[in-house]
Amino acid sequence: MAKRRQHESVEDLIGLIDRKLAFFGNNRSQFSLRDKVLCLADIFEKVKDLGVSAIAESGINSKAARERIRLYLLEYPDTVIDGIELAVVSGIADYPRRIRELRVEHGYQIATGASQDPEFGVDLSPDQYFLVSVEPDLDAARRWHIVNRIRKSADGSRQKILAFLLENVGKVVTTEELYYVSNEAKEFGRRTRELRTENGYMIATRFTGRPDLKSGQYILQSDQRIAEPHDRQIPDSVQKEVYSRDSNKCRLCGWSIKRWSNNDPRILELHHIEHHKQGGPNTANNLIVLCSKCHDEVHSGKHKAILDRIVKQND
Template sequence: MAKRRAFNVEEARNQLIDLLDNFVTLSSTSDLRSKVLTLIPAFRLLSEVGMSVIPNYSEYSARERILIYFRQNLLTIIDTEELMIVSGISEYPRRIRELRVQDGWPILSGQTVRSMLDAGEWEDEAIDVSRMRPDQYILLENEQDRDAAHRWGTINRIRKQNISVQDKIINYLRLNVGRHITGEELAYLANGATDWARRVRELRTEKGWPVRTKTSGRPDLPVGVYLLEEDKQAQEHDRKIDDSVRAAVLERDEFRCRKCGWNRNQKRPEDPRRLLELHHLEYHAAGGKNEEGNLITLCNVDHDVVHRDHMNKEQVFYWIGINSL
């Protein structure tokens, strides 16, 4: 196959001038089709000029050019017109879907971001998405998720089930414990229900599932990403601990387990410690309050030990090696 000649922008500019001059000459005629046929090569040439902003653009497909542009503009709101220019095609939404579904790039649409904003699930002030339009896009991470194709197959299976949106979401998250799940996945799973982000929030705040985001306990997560830390639902009484109390206890205990010192930064795949939990020193069933003075931070492993051995407050203090909080 002959090598394609390098694109010359100056030459293209001169050709466009000639084509447009020809169009102006025809503009006084009544032959509509002649006008249209005159503009076709101009349209094609403009498209090629647009694609040429990507170095060595002829070596890449439209999908690859779109990805290159996204990766060079990480966490930046991208307009549809920009994607039309760099891709050179009108079917760029399909290419974005392929990048998301087949290749695992975390690209969110403005419609998905709006659902997250409405539910209070997007609170990162560093990225102002308050005016993001439904047809705009943003790439969250400059990293590919190679399990994406398998996950989207799972999404399509769950999506068809005759259950509530909230049940679909938690079923999907439980199949992907510890994995980064984008809002786009959950929005598609909800099959048109625009309140999906609110349902996720309820799973965390009312149902006791440890679904974390950048603004709800996992500042290390990219904005727009959800993660189920453990396939374990909190006890009903633990779900009623006010966020302000929970935050105060974690800050007092320096976001570490008071027994072993573990924190989330030490999380490893082979380590059974997954999250920090608050233990009631005076058991809730025995009248213990959801108050700072009755709560202590333990990792999930040590918390299980305390309950397995039915330790009372004094035994917990002795086991940890302290006299009081």
């Protein structure tokens, strides 16, 4: 395809297209099929150039196709935009890719019929677009850049997953992100688990004290607290059982994630009633849920009487 010549004026282009259309009209009876298509393709290209020049007159004059699409969508938020409009504005056929970039790299929430959620309320076809908010989600954009920086590094997949989690402490991350950042490692789930079971990172799921999470979501709750080696090997099924039995609340003070605040950023942890070192097993009735504050206090010798009462309840 010929490279587009820049700076052709709207008038020049209209004149040129007129002449080409007249040529097509006068000669098409002698044209072969291929001649027709080539002649129309030439006109088509010029019409595309005309689109770019004409919208530049209305102020959208960036040289980059993606930026022209962005500016056009910002001009008409809350409006259903057809794909063909974006083809005109961008002057390229692959505008869906630019839309994708605006979504994932720049954090714009752009709905289409192909991706919208059922709650959205506007009926779109797969080639219609709708800018939901003129403000991009900068955190989504930030994460996209982080994820791409990390996945290019030479580290192994476990290190990459950890690096991403450490940049998102206290924030929800998704299975898709962990998969992507690990460079699509088949074993990304296992690597994530190892960060818990071998390195002691406090990575919670909806089954381990964070019922507010959805399936496929994880959260590294703290980069300060690392589980004791003996706490790392509690089987998933046992953790799940204990958190569920204790209703995702600290057994001493009743703290749950609903009460989380910046000033009091606790997390929930499991505590061995009979300490592991003294032979206490990793079974549900030897474990209770404690908040990190109470947990620290218990290990410094407080709350003995209350704990004794809880032990009796557990038996």
